[in-house]
Amino acid sequence: MKERELQKYLRKCRLLPVEPGPVVAGFRCAAVIPACDELEEIGNTLASLAPGADDMVLLVVNHPADAPSRVKAASGELLRLLASGAFSCRNLFWIDAPDLTGGVGEARKLGMDAVIASCHAEQAERVILASLDADTVAEPDYFDAVRGCFERNPAASALSIPFSHRPGATPEEERAIRSYEAYLERYVDRLRRAGSPYAFLTVGSAFAVRAAAYVRAGGMRVRKGGEDFYFLQAAAKTGRVVTGDRVLVHPSPRPSDRVPFGTGPAVRKLMAGEAPAEISDAAFAFLGRLLARAAGPGGLEEAELFLDQIDSCSADFLRQEGFLLIWPKVLANTPDRRDARLAAFHGWFDGLKTLRYLHRIDRFCGNGIPSVAGKKRI
Template sequence: MAKRPNKAIRRYLKRHGHDVPEASTLPAPHPDLRASVVIPAYDELDNIGRVIASLEQASETPEVFEVIVVVNNARDAAADKVEANRKTIAMLRDLQTPFALHVVDRSRPEQAYDPEDAGVGLARREGADLALERLLSVGRGADGLMPCLDGDSPVAPGYIDGLIAEFDAYPDMLAGVCRYRHPVPDEGEHARAIAAYEAWMRYWEAAMVLTGSPYAFQSIGSCMVLSARGYALADGMPTLQALSDFYVLEKVIKAGGPGAVRQLGAPLVYPSARPSGRVPRGTGPSVRMQMETGTTRFEMAEPPGVFFALGSLFDAVQEGFRNPEALRDAVDSSGAYAPILAKLLQEYLDEIDAWPTFAKLRDNAPTAAHFARHFHTWFDNLKVVKFANVAKRSRGGVWIFDAVRDVYAALGLTQVATKIPRVGPDEADVAAWRELLDVLRDAELAVHLSM
């Protein structure tokens, strides 16, 4: 079993791996290394110390993990950001930690990134490629892990030990997603913004579980844990300025099939809730947008009928291998839930040439299981997002409190659904938003056990 992962990793490093000079200058990894934590950091002088401190309680045997921090900026970054990064590097190098802590300097002018390429994706890619080489060097190609954190997202005690235990329990898992809690501030406007964003994320995840899609997981960079072999099979981290986590997890699913990515039960991360414009998409800019513009983007969710209609289609995939009309019948029958959304789905499938594509996939699949995998490889997470956006533009959004209630009830989590506050947009105060988050957080794992 170990040889095949090692072969895939070596092939990846040879064909796609970044040449990271630090690979030859850092101290050799501990022989017991199992996990190499990768943290991209840009202008995190005030935050990264808390992240490193939280990792001191991550394992009872600190030699099993190390931390690689890639402090980075573009060559044309503002002088104050470069100076903050310089101080960050100096502070990190002065720390005494029970685990090995390595700093990769991509801040100085001769090492900083090209402005067109700079961003969290490139920094995470370099750190992960370095981590991969180090895990391979101690024979951990088959079971090595690369947890991905951010410079402002600390973890709960036992984080590393929990990861190792769960990956050992599910050896076929290629990646995992940790539980998470955004800190909710006391200030009302900020609290509402982050609560709406997290509630929407949990709504989307539950709705995707309802559809039966293999892409039913969160894509939060600081909650992502990649196995060494999963990372190699997915051809590494996309070097994007945003959404690299979304795309790499999607690639892991396509490489490994359903079940390749799992919700983890124990490890817990606290992603930052601060409004930020450092990256074009993600938590920071989403919170900032809500606070600055008063938008209801995350308070008014994609209609639940979107996911009822998709669920009807996805449920028919296996039968659709034997009976090509089963997929069309499933789309038509989804009108029993939401007639207008069923019509929109029919139009969307026509627009993306789904029917001739399904026919080709069927012709090239030897079994129903192969057809189902090919189907979801093509009808991926991005296509679901695009259809949901089409439906929301056409039909309007649904108040998030009502949307989550409908989806959780459809999942059979009726006790959860009944606990969701019955308030409207003008009635929801900070206490109601906190209550909603508490309910959804308590049901975090139950969502994945419901289907």
């Protein structure tokens, strides 16, 4: 990474003081952990981590401006415990970040940006930012295993880390969390079989990214929920997201409504008898045919021709997404090679578009296979 690229990114960042002192260059892996009202869980999380001399842990102690007084008091107590050395975790740093408006996404960004600010440009390809949560327990070799995954995948920009939630507090909670895990795995597995490059899990407590890839992806998204999904989607557009080979983290299974969507709300709904909306196998079959056509010879050389070669439901979706207007502009800025055109298509037809596409196909076309969309060219 070039120094000017790094500095351009940092000029846009809000950098808060780090305690007990500034992060210094030289750490190889930094685990960034937002902590909001987590006094009961944070001790177990920190006790599970065993950072080496080249690893660090950075807590971002935060709460929203409108948080109840109890939550603000919990932030104050955690800061007091950190300052007193109550936790034995090695290379432990923290940021006091009260009154956040951007939720957990902003907290993650503050922590990751603080690590980025300590990096020299030539280090950025080697430094790893790992994302954890304050209610997540890690395997003892977490840091070694994360670094090892990147060493075995030198072309990877980011890593989706396999996880298994801790046992539920009740039989109902246990059934709900295992049902939700199976739901997520089914979705990713069917994306993989369809040929999507976005076939990876996106959970905030279970991913890591190279510092350089983090900067190139534009940094963590400032959102109250879904920041992990949107960030890893961006990372997949600028590099490759791989999935680790074994479970390394164990998030909490507890139901929650602290974020608008994700594990906590899903578990709460499952325990109330509301199952997540499944997407049909037929919709994924449509996706597989669409992506295969895009990867085929000549498929993406011209927008109209591509729409003529796919089914009418898929063609209608792409038209509504502005494909006919956008694709000629994309081609004008893309090398004249099939692999470059396909990469550009996946950059446009990203993880979010894929999800919207699947829902639309499921709603309107899931019971059959429409004919090819357009008239054949002579």
